[in-house]
Amino acid sequence: MPAGPVPVSPDAPPLRGPGLLDQVWRDLSFLHWRVDPTRVAPLLPPGVAPDTYDGTSWVGLIPFRLTDARFGSGPVLPYVGSFAETNVRLYGVDATGRRGVVFASLEAQRLAFVLGARAALNIPYTWARMRAGQEGDRYTYASRRRWPGPRGVGGRVEVEVLPDEVHGDPLADFLTARWGLFTRHLGGTWYLPNEHARWPLRRLRLLHLEDTLVAAAGLRGVTDRAPDSALFSAGVRTRFGGPQRVPVD
Template structure:
């Protein structure tokens, strides 16, 4: 699959690893940074979603998404992402992702608005399925200058992930995601209301989340494989 991701807001809360571990399937372990695990809420826009070699179809290929995620590793395949939920505004894309990729997608009504003067972005999502009405409302403003996250930093740990794990028919599978490193910058939160994380069975701390923004990347997504059997590189080479 080929697609583009843009206007990505990464919100992250630190949690004890023991709060996340019981929610993971057998075979996956919580990935931690300085002893802490993280749960993320990531709203963004998708465009040009299509199989390799096929043209994009505007009404099908472009839509909004928000996901709830955490970070995991598997001894045979390496560090990656585990999705608790993914909400998207396109019902066809939701059905295909559920059947072909075994991802926990939900239909939602969604909206993204930009303020041309202030640079602020507002994002709204409300789920149409069960539990009905859960979602998020977030306003934010990108700040600072974009740059690649430094390897070994918390930023890099949170945003640079090139594997996604899914459970399909009781079997753990992994899919590779290729893209250039994100152009990461800070984000100033204007407002945030959300209950998507709680709907995934996770209680958040009272502390404000870490907030990062990335303008976008072009992405390749490869088919799912049983864990431990993939030989593809995990990241494309940097441009010369």
């Protein structure tokens, strides 16, 4: 069972108040590795501790396509609102029991989106040369960072999606059903909640992995071995709510 206050629910709690940002996440490959919590703790913002499953922390490498981004109920943002993305993420929990993602890095194709996310909430987006493609059940993602450094880090991921669906798997829920993110900003730590439908998940086979993003995030050697979990989702539409202050001792 998960080593936390309660198992992670596959269903999102409803947002309190209006949604501030709406996006669609498509063709996601969730690749995850076990990591010692002592390696993860220094990478988390103040007030956030490593969230663990079976006594270990996890780091995820998740390439996908983000589309149809909009503010609130406004129109979809042209050009800047759709792009390939790859994020490196960790998992944390605060003193109130809120569990969320901590992004170590997020590669994105659109410089304007990168600059806006960094300015608004200090979310560590980086500008990269990227592509994401599909041929049948095979998906390929490639990335090379442009700005800020280290320039050139990135890699290539190729996967094959398998037919078996994933239901009632507590580890899959722990790694994918995350209803908010933590970020450092303006001298404090903030929690940004989000909600979406339950993930449609399938298993995948990793065909090729070339990665330097996880090492650049501070976890060298992790992706030199096969992932401990490999999942795929066709995607969901998601909404983000307003930021909430995280208590820090």
